[in-house]
Amino acid sequence: MPQNDNTVELLTGKDRLGKKSRIPAWLDYLQSATGLFLALFITFHILFESSILFGKEAMYRLTKMFEGEPFIEGGEPLIITALAFIIFSMFIFHAFLAMRKFPSSYKEYQRYRAHSKLMHHQDTNLWFIQITTGFAMFFLGSIHLYMMMTSPENIGPFASSDRIYSDWMWPMYLLLLISVVLHAWVGVYRLIIKWGWFDGDNPRQNRKRAKTMIKGLVAIYLVLGLLSLASYMKIGYDHQDKYGERYVSEVKK
Numbered sequence: 001m002p003q004n005d006n007t008v009e010l011l012t013g014k015d016r017l018g019k020k021s022r023i024p025a026w027l028d029y030l031q032s033a034t035g036l037f038l039a040l041f042i043t044f045h046i047l048f049e050s051s052i053l054f055g056k057e058a059m060y061r062l063t064k065m066f067e068g069e070p071f072i073e074g075g076e077p078l079i080i081t082a083l084a085f086i087i088f089s090m091f092i093f094h095a096f097l098a099m100r101k102f103p104s105s106y107k108e109y110q111r112y113r114a115h116s117k118l119m120h121h122q123d124t125n126l127w128f129i130q131i132t133t134g135f136a137m138f139f140l141g142s143i144h145l146y147m148m149m150t151s152p153e154n155i156g157p158f159a160s161s162d163r164i165y166s167d168w169m170w171p172m173y174l175l176l177l178i179s180v181v182l183h184a185w186v187g188v189y190r191l192i193i194k195w196g197w198f199d200g201d202n203p204r205q206n207r208k209r210a211k212t213m214i215k216g217l218v219a220i221y222l223v224l225g226l227l228s229l230a231s232y233m234k235i236g237y238d239h240q241d242k243y244g245e246r247y248v249s250e251v252k253k
């Protein structure tokens, strides 16, 4: 197969003249930037989505706000389709960049496990968490984003709860929640270490602090996500006999 200069640079890490290529560094930078963007997105997503804990009306109002209701009469679900498309593209691009770091054969994977056990190296284990949760998210996240993109009108206190409870989507959301919370915060921790963001005068102590903070954030986001999921399930359970019926705002009643 003919290979152009860029492919050769990608495979060997060197350019045509044998000088060290800048492409791997660029791809690394892009992977960090897209990862940080997606982590920020998910941080806000889980917060917004927990509006269900404040009641059906709170979640309904927020959904309508994202559909642009303050500017468009009744809201426009196509705005959600466009947003989901942008996030989906970023998600696929980030996964594509990360694929470079997957072990390329079973032998390589075995070597990595042996190395990890031998070294008791915590940061190598974090890398393993990233690879496995990333793999799971590739499928689970794609299912979720495809649904959001193609039926954005089916988002709301009853529509979402019916999907989660009666359509049996809760096991998928449970796995996605665990994967995404671990992946996002472990990812942020690895970025802090990689780029030395908070190293300051005492990198060792500040890295320890960063690890404690990240553990706390994982716990907070898992609890918040689980409480929201439980709340959607309770609403879905109570609403199962009226499956498909949409929520009507208290304000309009």
Ligand code: HEM
Binding pocket: 042, 045, 049, 080, 083, 084, 085, 087, 091, 137, 141, 144, 145, 148, 154, 155, 156, 159, 160, 161, 163, 164, 173, 174, 176, 177, 178, 180, 224, 225, 226, 228, 229
């Ligand atoms: C613009 C894109 C997105 C939109 C509009 C969106 C919307 C929603 C909505 C409305 C729900 C409530 C359940 C439902 O209606 O089915 C939900 C739940 C959830 N979403 Fe998304 N989502 C988006 C992107 C993502 C991405 C990229 C991820 C992670 C890869 C994600 C992870 C989750 C998880 C884990 C839950 C369940 C959370 C819980 O258990 O509390 N979402 N999303």
